[in-house]
Amino acid sequence: MDWWIYLLTGLAIYFSIILFLALRFPEKYLNWDEVDCTKLSFPDSFSWGVATASHQIEGNNTNNWTDFEQRKKLEKSADACKHWVRWKNDFELIEKLGVDSYRLSIEWSRIEPKKGEWNQIAVDQYCEMVDDLLSRNIKPMITLHHFSHPIWFEEIGGFYKRENIQLWVDYCQRIFELLNKKVSDWCTVNEPEVFSIMGYHMKMFPPGESSVFKTVRVMKNMIFAHVSAYQTLKKINPDVRIGLAKNVTLFDPLRRWNMLHWVTTLILNYIWNGAIISGLKKGRMFGSKIDNAKNSFDFIGLNYYTHVLTSPFLPQTTEIDLPKRDHEVMTDFGYTMYAEGLERAVKLVSKLNVPIEITENGVADSDDKLRPIHLKRHIWKISKLIEQGHDIRSYYHWSLMDNFEWAEGYKLRFGLYHVDYKTQERTLKQSGIDYQKIIQSNR
Numbered sequence: 001m002d003w004w005i006y007l008l009t010g011l012a013i014y015f016s017i018i019l020f021l022a023l024r025f026p027e028k029y030l031n032w033d034e035v036d037c038t039k040l041s042f043p044d045s046f047s048w049g050v051a052t053a054s055h056q057i058e059g060n061n062t063n064n065w066t067d068f069e070q071r072k073k074l075e076k077s078a079d080a081c082k083h084w085v086r087w088k089n090d091f092e093l094i095e096k097l098g099v100d101s102y103r104l105s106i107e108w109s110r111i112e113p114k115k116g117e118w119n120q121i122a123v124d125q126y127c128e129m130v131d132d133l134l135s136r137n138i139k140p141m142i143t144l145h146h147f148s149h150p151i152w153f154e155e156i157g158g159f160y161k162r163e164n165i166q167l168w169v170d171y172c173q174r175i176f177e178l179l180n181k182k183v184s185d186w187c188t189v190n191e192p193e194v195f196s197i198m199g200y201h202m203k204m205f206p207p208g209e210s211s212v213f214k215t216v217r218v219m220k221n222m223i224f225a226h227v228s229a230y231q232t233l234k235k236i237n238p239d240v241r242i243g244l245a246k247n248v249t250l251f252d253p254l255r256r257w258n259m260l261h262w263v264t265t266l267i268l269n270y271i272w273n274g275a276i277i278s279g280l281k282k283g284r285m286f287g288s289k290i291d292n293a294k295n296s297f298d299f300i301g302l303n304y305y306t307h308v309l310t311s312p313f314l315p316q317t318t319e320i321d322l323p324k325r326d327h328e329v330m331t332d333f334g335y336t337m338y339a340e341g342l343e344r345a346v347k348l349v350s351k352l353n354v355p356i357e358i359t360e361n362g363v364a365d366s367d368d369k370l371r372p373i374h375l376k377r378h379i380w381k382i383s384k385l386i387e388q389g390h391d392i393r394s395y396y397h398w399s400l401m402d403n404f405e406w407a408e409g410y411k412l413r414f415g416l417y418h419v420d421y422k423t424q425e426r427t428l429k430q431s432g433i434d435y436q437k438i439i440q441s442n443r
Contacts, residue, residue, distance in 0.1 A: 014259065017259070018256070018257055018259065018262070021262050022256055025252075025265075027252045027256070027307075028340050028343075028344075029325075029327070029340055030339075030340055032377065035377075035380065037376040037377055037379075037380040038376075039380070039383075040379065040380060040383040040438070040441070040442050041383050041386070041387060041442075042383060042386065042442045043386070044443075045393070046386075046392075046393065046394065046395075046442070047100055047101045047139070047393060047394035047395075048098070048099045048100055048101065048394070048395060048438075048439045048442075048443075049099045049100065049101030049102055049103060049139075049141070049394060049395065049396040049397070050094060050097065050099055050102060050103070050396060050397050050398075050399065050400040050416065051102075051103035051104075051359060051360055051396040051397065051398050051399060051400070052083075052102075052103070052104055052105070052399055052400050052401075052403065053104075053105045053143070053146040053147065053148075053190070053403075054104070054105045054106065054107035054110075054146065054148065055077060055080075055107065055146070055147065055148040055404070056077075056080060056081075056399075056403040056404045056405070056406070057080050057081040057083040057090075057400075057401070057403045057404070058080060058081075058082075058083045058084040058107060058110075059077070059078065059079040059080035059081060059082045059083065059084055059085075060078070060079060060080075060084065061077065061107060061109055061110070061148070062109060062113065062151065063107070063108075063109035063148045063149060063150060063151060064109075064148060064149055064150070064151060064153070064154040064158070064206045064207070065077065065147065065148050065206060065406075067151050067154065067206065068205070068206035068207070068208060071208070072208060074407065074409065075409030075410060077404045079421075079424075080403060080404045081401060081402075081403055081404075081419055081421075081424065082424050084125075086424065087129055087132075088132065089426075090400070090401070090426070091129075091132055091133060091136065091138075093400070093401070093417055093426055093428075094133075094136075094138060094400060095136045095138065096428075096436075097400075097416065097432060097435060097436055097439070098436050098439045098440060098443075099138065099439065100137065100138060100139060101138060101139045101140075101141060101185075101394060101396065102133055102138050102139070102140055102141070102400075103140075103141040103142075103143060103187070103359060103396045104129075104140060104141075104142060104143070105142070105143035105144070105145075105146035105190070106126055106142060106143070106144060106175055107122075107148060108144075108145070108148070108149045108150055108153075108168075108171050109148065109149060109150040109151070110122040111123060111126075111171060111174070111175065112150060112171055113150060114150075114152060115150075115152045115153075115167070118174070123174075123175075123178065126175070126179075127178055127179065130142075130179055130182055130183060131182070134182060139184070139185070140182075140183050140185075141183075141185040141186070141187060141357075141359075141396070142175070142179065142183050142185075142186050142187065143187040143188075143189075143190050143245065144171075144172045144175065144186065144187065144188050144189070144229065145168065145188065145189045145190065145225075146190040147190065147191075147194075147195055147205065147406070149168070153167065153168070154206065154207060158207070158218075159195075159218050159221045159222055159225060160200075160214060160217060160218050160221065161221075162221050162224060165221065165224060165225045165228055166228070168225055168229070169225070169228050169229050169232055172188070172229045172232070172233065173232055173233065173236070176233045176236060176237075177236060180233070180236060180237040180240055181237070183240070184239075184240050184241060185240070185241050185243075185299075185357075186233065186240060186241065186242045186243075187242075187243060187244055187245050187301055187359065188225070188226040188229045188230060188242065188243070188244045189222055189225060189226050189244050189245070190244075190245045190301075190303075191245055191246070191247040191303060192219055192222035192223060192226070192244070192246075192276060193219060193246075193247060193271075193272050193273075193275075193276055194247050195218070195222060196215050196216075196218040196219040196222060197215055197219075197271075197272070198407075199218070200214040200215040200218050201215040204406075204407040205406065205407065216286050219275065219276070219285070219286075220279070220285050220286060220288060220290065223276060223279045223280070223285060223290055223293060224290055224293075226244050226296065226297075227290065227291070227292050227293050227296045229242075230242050230296045230297065231292060231296065240298075241298040241299055242297065242298055243297045243298055243299035243300055243301055243354070243357070244297060244300070244301060245301030245302075245303050245359045245360065246273075246276060246277075246300060246301060246302060246303065246349060247272075247303040247304075247305075247360075248273055248302060248303070248304050248345035248348055248349065249272055249273070249305065249306060249307065249308060250269070250273075250306075250307035250308070250338075250341045250344055250345065251264075251265045251268040251269045251272065251307065251308050251310045252265060252307050252308070252309055252310065253265045253309070253310060253311070254309040254310060254311045254323050255311070258311070260311070260312055261310060261311045261312075264310045264311060264312050264314065265310045268308075268310055268314075273348060277348065277349070277351060277352065279293055280293055280294070280296070280297060280300075280352055281294065281351060281352055282294065297352070297354060298354060298355075299354050299355045299356065299357050299393070300349045300352050300354055300355075300356055300357070301357045301358075301359030301360075302345060302346065302349050302356055302357070302358050302359060302360075303359055303360035303361070303398075304341070304342050304345045304358070304360070304361050304378075305333075305335070305360075305361065305362070305363075306331075306335040306336055306337070306338050306341070307336070307338045307341045308322055308335065309322065309323040309324065309325070311323075321334040321335075322334055322335050322336070324336045329370065331363050331364050331365060331370065332363075332364035332365055332366055332411075332412055332413070333363075333364040333408070333412060337363060337370065337373075337374055337377075339374070339377035339378050339380075339381050340381070342361075342378055342381045342382070342385070343381060343384075343385060346385050346390050346392065347390075350390060350391075354391075355391045355392075355393045356390065356391060356392045356393065357392075357393055357394045357396070358382065358392060358394060358395045358396060359394075359396050360396060360398040361378050361395065361396070361397060361398060362374075362397055362398035362399055362414045363414065364405070364412040364413060364414055365413065365414075366412075366413045368418075368429040368430055368431050371416075371429070371430075371431035372430055372431045372434045375397070375431055375434060375435060375438075376434065376438075379395065379438060382395060397416060397435060398414055399414045399415050399416070400415060400416060400417060401415035401416065401417035401418075401419050401426055402414065402415035402417070402418055402419040403415065403419070415429070416428065416429055416431055416432035416435060417429065417432060
């Protein structure tokens with residue numbers, strides 16, 4: 001009968017580990033019918049904003065993404081929202097929302113279309129855009145790299161080769177020297193983990209490769225690039241605030257009793273979230289030292305959208321819906337709405353002990369029925385987190401208007417303004433009206 005003892009002992013150990021993991025990493029849900037999302041409390045200094053990215057709205061760019069679209073026969077970004085020629089009208093739309101901040105990105109490929117050749121016309125327009133925002137009492141937050149860069153930079157290896165990073169820092173310095181007296185908040189890189197994993201493992205972003213080695217190397221190099229830019233720019237003006245935008249996607253086991261699902265979850269959480277947090281906090285990432293990474297940020301930008309239920313058979317594409325709990329609501333992107341997870345995301349980045357800016361939060365919702373609910377739940381959650389003592393300074397809704405959603409093209413709509421891509425007409429959605437009211441009531 002000894003085998004019974006071994007079996008019972010093994011089962012006891014197994015379920016003890018499962019219980020420990022379940023308690024250590026809870027997957028909380030709220031009964032939203034019992035939550036009054038209109039009860040909000042924000043400090044007077046809290047900043048309300050919207051966010052966009054250059055390639056997704058400007059139109060007619062020539063960069064690594066347009067090259068990728070052509071090579072992979074993807075839907076082309078083409079005119080996008082024609083923001084490059086309609087920006088003044090779009091800034092009026094921002095002003096009408098009542099926000100006091102706008103996160104935008106600079107398109108490096110417009111600034112330096114060929115190595116060493118600077119397009120002064122593009123530089124002047126970006127400077128004019130900043131001046132126009134300030135005249136409307138809207139504070140810009142500039143992102144220096146939001147997934148796109150010049151083709152010539154891609155052709156010499158991009159961020160895969162560390163020796164190339166100084167070229168990017170030179171571009172950052174050129175823009176910064178022109179605008180640092182006017183722009184107080186700067187974001188160096190957007191979602192380094194997304195850029196690396198989607199481009200060098202899942203083949204859904206340029207350059208469209210599949211290599212674990214390259215993924216890890218690029219992710220480390222992106223943090224190195226951030227540190228290099230931070231040190232260079234702070235020497236020019238130590239009074240500005242410089243950070244980066246970190247996407248936090250939470251991973252939870254599909255079956256909370258299944259050890260294989262837990263192992264998958266822990267691995268994915270480290271690769272997607274823990275590695276970069278460790279790199280910034282401790283100066284070590286994937287076993288490598290990143291010099292001067294500690295204390296190389298004045299704030300951390302948090303981009304939060306969802307959680308993913310994981311197993312060893314997790315789909316490697318966004319073309320199908322991911323698994324969900326029975327009570328969860330699926331978004332148009334194929335993942336669920338999970339406002340409860342914002343608390344875990346905030347606590348994760350709080351380890352860095354710097355102010356938190358919610359640099360992106362939104363939902364793909366073509367008919368705008370889910371977005372008003374999504375918006376109210378997440379803003380209510382932020383209010384509660386601030387009450388609990390978390391230093392959250394701002395909320396930037398993604399996005400100002402419908403736009404080109406990278407590998408997914410134009411089929412997904414994230415905007416507070418609906419965009420008719422044929423006429424380029426913008427129409428404020430109900431969610432945009434709701435956001436206006438929230439801002440007015442909590443200013």
